[in-house]
Each structure stands twice: as structure tokens, then as C-alpha cells.
Amino acid sequence: MRKLPAKLASQLYGAAELIAERGLDGTKIEDIAEATGIPKATIYYHLDGKNAVLEFLLSDLLDMIAGAVGVAVSSAEDARTRLEAAVVAQLGVMLEHPFLCRALVGDLGRATRLPELALALRAAFYEPIEQLLADGVADGSLRQVPNPGAVALSVFGAITVAGLTAAVEGPSDAPSADAVRLSASICELIFDGLATRGS
Amino acid sequence: MRKLPAKLASQLYGAAELIAERGLDGTKIEDIAEATGIPKATIYYHLDGKNAVLEFLLSDLLDMIAGAVGVAVSSAEDARTRLEAAVVAQLGVMLEHPFLCRALVGDLGRATRLPELALALRAAFYEPIEQLLADGVADGSLRQVPNPGAVALSVFGAITVAGLTAAVEGPSDAPSADAVRLSASICELIFDGLATRGS
DNA sequence: CACTGGTTTGTACTTCCAGTACAACATACG
DNA sequence: CGTATGTTGTACTGGAAGTACAAACCAGTG
Numbered sequence: 245m246r247k248l249p250a251k252l253a254s255q256l257y258g259a260a261e262l263i264a265e266r267g268l269d270g271t272k273i274e275d276i277a278e279a280t281g282i283p284k285a286t287i288y289y290h291l292d293g294k295n296a297v298l299e300f301l302l303s304d305l306l307d308m309i310a311g312a313v314g315v316a317v318s319s320a321e322d323a324r325t326r327l328e329a330a331v332v333a334q335l336g337v338m339l340e341h342p343f344l345c346r347a348l349v350g351d352l353g354r355a356t357r358l359p360e361l362a363l364a365l366r367a368a369f370y371e372p373i374e375q376l377l378a379d380g381v382a383d384g385s386l387r388q389v390p391n392p393g394a395v396a397l398s399v400f401g402a403i404t405v406a407g408l409t410a411a412v413e414g415p416s417d418a419p420s421a422d423a424v425r426l427s428a429s430i431c432e433l434i435f436d437g438l439a440t441r442g443s
Numbered sequence: 444m445r446k447l448p449a450k451l452a453s454q455l456y457g458a459a460e461l462i463a464e465r466g467l468d469g470t471k472i473e474d475i476a477e478a479t480g481i482p483k484a485t486i487y488y489h490l491d492g493k494n495a496v497l498e499f500l501l502s503d504l505l506d507m508i509a510g511a512v513g514v515a516v517s518s519a520e521d522a523r524t525r526l527e528a529a530v531v532a533q534l535g536v537m538l539e540h541p542f543l544c545r546a547l548v549g550d551l552g553r554a555t556r557l558p559e560l561a562l563a564l565r566a567a568f569y570e571p572i573e574q575l576l577a578d579g580v581a582d583g584s585l586r587q588v589p590n591p592g593a594v595a596l597s598v599f600g601a602i603t604v605a606g607l608t609a610a611v612e613g614p615s616d617a618p619s620a621d622a623v624r625l626s627a628s629i630c631e632l633i634f635d636g637l638a639t640r641g642s
Numbered sequence: 643c644a645c646t647g648g649t650t651t652g653t654a655c656t657t658c659c660a661g662t663a664c665a666a667c668a669t670a671c672g
Numbered sequence: 673c674g675t676a677t678g679t680t681g682t683a684c685t686g687g688a689a690g691t692a693c694a695a696a697c698c699a700g701t702g
Contacts, residue, residue: 349555
């Protein structure tokens with residue numbers, strides 16, 4: 245089940261918009277069959293049901309994010325700079341795949357209940373951030389905080405919610421420019437905060 | 444449909460844990476009937492189906508949050524202080540109702556597709572924050588940022604994700620103490636940021 | 643008390659859809 | 673050619689949501 249032919253895989257993306265729009269519940273297998281041109285029997289030959297369709301689509305998105313972030317994170321810069329790069333990378337992928345993001349948000353519950361996906365979610369979104377915050381303390385580019393776990397979670401939330409919302413709201417025609425802009429706002433928040441400065 | 448008898452309403456809460464655990468899909472109406480003691484026919488007499496059960500439970504949670512936050516926000520302090528109070532209030536309610544939070548996360552997609560709930564979600568979580576950030580700029584207790592909308596969204600994400608995760612992970616035995624602790628971490632992040640200070 | 647209107651509930655039914663079974667067909671490759 | 677692996681149509685099964693409805697129940701109210 246883990247190696248469906250490339251051709252089918254690419255056709256399956258035709259279902260993303262459908263699922264994004266109506267949710268997996270509101271989408272009949274027959275609809276997916278029609279939208280993708282893959283007959284129902286064939287879908288069932290390769291995939292173990294509806295959930296597997298979602299799982300396939302989302303794990304792909306998550307892999308893309310994890311990949312892009314992984315690249316961004318592995319430069320030689322200090323952690324703070326790498327965190328900025330990671331945010332841009334993550335938002336870039338998200339804004340480029342708005343339908344997948346909408347599907348993810350819409351069926352988040354299901355996603356977190358699919359063990360494979362839950363892991364991939366963590367790996368794509370949360371872990372890199374957690375790691376970077378720790379690195380930043382080590383290399384002095386970020387500040388030590390009393391409760392790193394909670395803070396990492398909040399940073400993760402700040403980035404992800406902003407990204408998902410942006411992706412969900414409007415498919416943009418210049419995703420990577422938007423990603424840069426949005427990431428600037430987010431980084432300003434998480435680095436400098438909102439308090440009025442003495443300086 | 445908006446005024447089910449108090450007795451039934453209270454019984455319905457018995458379904459929250461069930462839904463939190465398995466998701467609405469994984470929960471049969473018959474299960475809900477059994478868990479709450481309300482027979483299926485009666486459920487259908489008052490409510491228009493499964494979604495309405497979820498809608499009832501979640502709109503209640505959202506009302507509680509909106510209420511608590513509303514109180515916190517309406518003090519005479521400066522915006523920054525009120526924002527802190529709002530965070531504590533929001534987290535307090537969330538940690539006190541872990542099952543409802545889990546149900547919310549698990550069926551977020553469905554929730555956002557129910558128009559009433561989508562509005563209540565916005566009103567409970569996002570709008571107060573947006574307002575406070577604006578107030579803060581006005582009264583000088585918070586800094587002006589180039590893109591207030593995006594920042595408000597990130598702040599919202601930071602608080603909500605941290606809160607939901609905490610609620611989902613472990614039902615705590617001292618919710619309000621935990622809320623205070625967690626909110627301190629979050630506020631430190633959103634006010635002071637993570638950059639290393641010159642000072 | 644009897645009448646009336648709303649609730650409550652059991653039971654049986656309809657409908658819809660995910661998933662299965664299976665047979666016929668295609669394609670490839672030895 | 674023939675065996676294996678994929679592809680697809682069609683018909684079926686099973687389970688759960690939601691509906692229909694009638695019988696019971698429970699106020700009030702005259």
C-alpha cells in the first residue's frame with residue numbers, strides 16, 4: 245500500500261480540492277473517483293479506504309514541509325537565523341498548497357487520530373522548532389526561557405495558525421512573496437515581542 | 444431547537460468524553476444515547492442530528508470562554524495587563540474542560556463548517572485579542588507593528604495551540620494554577636520575545 | 643375529572659454509502 | 673504461450689443516520 249504508481253498518485257491530487265471544500269465526510273468515494281478519473285475499484289485496490297486517501301495526501305504535504313524546513317535548518321548560521329529560514333520555508337510550502345492545508349485543517353481530528361500522520365505532523369511542524377529553540381540557547385542567539393516546552397509549543401502555534409489561516413483564506417498568486425511577508429511579521433513577534441521598548 | 448430543557452442539556456455532557464475520545468464519526472448516535480441515558484428518539488426530537496450535538500457542546504464551551512475573557516478584558520487596566528488577564532481566563536476555562544477541548548480539536552473541521560460555531564469560535568478566541576492589540580497601541584502599553592492582522596493571528600495561535608495541547612494532553616488536577624503558569628510562559632513570549640537582549 | 647397540548651419513548655422502516663466480492667479484461671514479461 | 677500483476681465494471685452486504693408513527697406520559701386548565 246505504500247507504493248502506489250506515480251500516475252495514480254498524481255491523479256489523486258484532483259481530490260484535494262474536493263476534500264478541502266466539503267471535508268472527508270462530505271465527500272463520497274464515488275465523488276473522488278469521478279474527480280480523479282480513478283475508478284472506485286481501483287482506488288480500493290491500492291488504498292484501504294477513505295482515510296487512506298486523506299493520509300496519502302496529507303503525508304505528502306507533511307513530507308514537503310519537513311523537507312523544506314530540514315533544508316532551511318541545516319545551514320551554518322546561528323539558530324535565530326535558521327529559525328527565520330525555517331519559518332519562511334514552512335509558510336512557503338503551505339501557501340503553495342492551499343488545498344492540502346485546507347484539507348488538513350478540515351480533517352485535523354482525523355489526521356491526529358491516524359498514528360502515522362500524527363507523527364508526521366509532529367515531525368514537520370513541531371520538532372524542528374523545538375530543536376532550534378534549544379540550539380539558540382546553546383549558541384547564544386536566542387534567550388533562555390523558564391519553560392522551553394510551553395514556549396516551543398506557542399511558537400509552533402503562532403507560525404502554524406498564521407500559515408494555515410493564510411492558506412485557507414486566499415489561494416495567493418505569489419505564494420513565496422506572501423510567505424516572506426508573513427514570516428517577517430511572525431518573526432518580529434516571536435523575536436522582539438509586543439511590549440513597548442524602553443529604548 | 445435553541446432551548447433544550449436544562450435537564451437534558453446537563454445529561455448531554457456525558458457524551459463529551461465519548462466524542463473527545465473517538466471523534467464524532469467514531470461515535471454512534473446509539474452510543475450517545477446509551478452514555479447519556481437519553482433515548483435516541485428523544486435526541487432527535489430536540490436536536491437535528493449528530494452535528495447538532497457537537498454544536499451544542501462546543502457552543503457552550505465557546506460561550507464560557509467568551510464570557511470569561513469578556514470579564515477579564517473589561518477592567519480599567521492598560522491593554523497589556525488586560526491581555527495577560529485574558530490569556531489566564533481563556534486558559535483557565537480550557538483547562539477546566541479538557542474533554543470539550545479535545546472534542547473541539549478533534550472535530551475542528553466540522554466545527555468550522557458549522558456557521559454558528561465558526562462565528563462563536565472567532566468571537567471567543569480571536570476577536571478579543573485583536574481588540575486588545577489595537578487598544579495597546581492606543582494606550583501605549585503595546586508596540587505598534589506593521590501588520591497587526593497577521594500578528595493578532597499569531598498571538599491567537601500561540602495562546603490557543605498551547606492551551607489546547609495542554610488540555611488535550613493531561614486533564615490536570617489544578618486547572619487554574621496550571622493556567623496561570625502556562626499563561627506566564629506565553630505572555631513572556633508574546634511580550635518580550637526570544638531574541639537575546641542587549642541589556 | 644376529562645380535554646388538550648406538548649414531551650418522551652419504543653419500534654420498525656428507509657436511505658445512503660463504505661467497503662467487499664468477483665469475474666472479466668489488460669498488460670507485461672519470462 | 674501462460675502466469676502474474678494490475679485494472680475495472682457490477683452487483684452485493686452491512687451498518688449507521690435519520691424518519692415515521694403510535695403509544696404513553698405529564699402538565700395545566702376549565
